[in-house]
Amino acid sequence: MMVQLHNTDAAWLLAAVTSIVSVHGESQSLHLCLSGGTTPRPVYEKLAQAEGFRALVASRAVHLWVGDEREAPEHSDLRNSDMIAEIFAAAGLDFKTVAFREVQAAPATVCGLFLHAWPTGPRERAAAFYEKELLAHAGEADAAGSPWFDLVVLGMGQDGHTAGLFTEEDIRRGIEGEGSAEHSNHAILLTDTPQEPKRRMTMAPRVLLSSRKILVLIRGLSKARLLMANVFDERADPIKYFLRDSCEIVAQI
Known part of the structure; x- marks a missing residue:
């Protein structure tokens, strides 16, 4: 695990963007999994x-x-x-918001930026659609013996949650081979949080871990302390599950 600590916004942004741009897969396609929230937003703006x-x-x-x-x-x-x-539209980047299955059959030499967005509407339907998308991509990655993603970007909330994983139970039922048969093989989980909007959808922990590198972005001393408590086994919040050898932490304190 690599940890970078920065005391200015400029240094933190540069380190985060450099980490993302330095990722290189083994094929013509590069698959990046991005998180939402306020912390990564300026990173994506700089990246674009x-x-x-x-x-x-x-x-x-x-x-x-x-x-x-x-x-x-x-x-x-x-x-x-x-x-x-x-963010990417405001930067003037020409990108397409498409289903993965629409570009799956494209020539291997195709270039460009493709956003695979979650559909709107009831979360059960949106989650089912996105799971099909993920599994279509996963089939190609598994056949090539590759992880599903070249990079996964994660943030962390003040309570230690990450992505749409808020509790130990969310982590447990999203790990392949654990939990009930109903949940153990799902690529997408439905989760809930007390904050609005309460109804969430998230990639399962095993999916987020299927990456060449995991980049954890942290901003603020209180969050940095919370994260370090998980690194040193003083806490066991959802973020702890992702603090593996493939993880790089870029924190601004």
Whole structure:
């Protein structure tokens, strides 16, 4: 595990963007799984303007997946998919919001930026759609002996949650081989939180872990202390499950 601590916004942003741009997969396609929330937003804004990222988009197919979503109306400020789309559109990047299965049959030489957004509507239907999308991609990755993602970006809440995983039970039922048969093999979980909007959808822990690298973005001393408590086994919040050898922490304190 690598930990970077920065005491200025500029240094933190540069380190985070550099970490993302430095990721290289083993194929013509690059699959990045992005988190929502306020912490990563300025990172994505900087990333969208970065020459290194634009060079990747010009030379490869860069797929943006969204790790978790909220049940909210289309174009709501609460939707992670819409926030990510807004950022890359504002940067003037030419990208397509498409289903993965629509580009799956494209020539191997295709280049560009593709956002795989969660659909709106009832979360049960949205989750079923996104799970089919993920499994279509996973079939290709598994056949190639590759992880599902080249990079997963995670944030952390003040309570230690990450993505749409809020409790130990959320983690437990999302791990393959644990929990009931109803949940153990699901790529997507439905979770709930006391905060509005309460109804959430998230990639399962085993899916988020299927990545060459996990980048955890932290901002603020209180969050940094909470994260370190999980690193040193003083706490066991949902974020702790992802603090593996493949994890890189970039924190601003």
